Amino acid sequence: MADRDIAFAQFVTAKADSLQRTAYLLCGDWHRAEDLTQVTFTKLYRRWHRLTDLDALDGYARQVLVRAFLSERRLGWFRREHVTAEHDDRPGPGTAPEDRLVLLAALAKVPAGQRTVLVLRYWEDLSVEDTARLLECSEGTVKSQAARGLQALRALLNVTPLSSRRGA
Incomplete structure (x- = not known):
């Protein structure tokens, strides 16, 4: 082996x-997460001989993964997504x-x-700037999407933000 x-x-x-x-958190399905991971590694392997900055490899791999996920959504697999009662039983830290x-x-x-x-922001712990660069959008878009996403999560979980609790 070379x-x-x-x-x-x-x-x-x-x-x-x-x-x-990370792929699972993006798509919500372990089988699709495996497929996305495989696509990511396939794309990385094709360019492996040209990659010189090994310190940036994690970020590059994550970028390839996110772009594969977004491409998959654009191609229509997203429309076939079905939320099921199946879940992963492995506890998180x-x-x-x-x-x-x-x-x-x-x-x-x-x-x-x-x-x-x-x-990307809270699981991968990326900055607003890095997330915007990865998604090829503005920092304002990242901030508004994060705020709306957190608001949606709070509503789904029936949780009030800490700032609202202080006045009570």
Whole structure:
């Protein structure tokens, strides 16, 4: 196996789970998340010999994943999305499984554009600037989509924001 292939295999081994979890949060389906992750790795492999900035590889992989998700939506797979009662039973760090399931179900009901921004901003911990660059939109769009997405999540979860509770 060539050094190029060994390096790629090591990258895939190290990042597959993380990218798949992000894909799942974007699309809400483990099978589609696997497909998106595979598409991401296929696209990365095609360009692997040209990638020189290994420090930026995580961000680039995430960008490829998000663009694959957005392309899939544009091509019509999004219209066939069906929310089901199936869910992942793996608990997240520091989160009770019941709370995690409720949050994932609510996140699946948030519009895809807002969900994408929420995942990138709060799961991937990207800045507003990085999220805007990744989605090729303005920072204002990222801020408004995040605000609307959080508002939708709060409504679905029947949670009031902390700023509203202080006056009570």
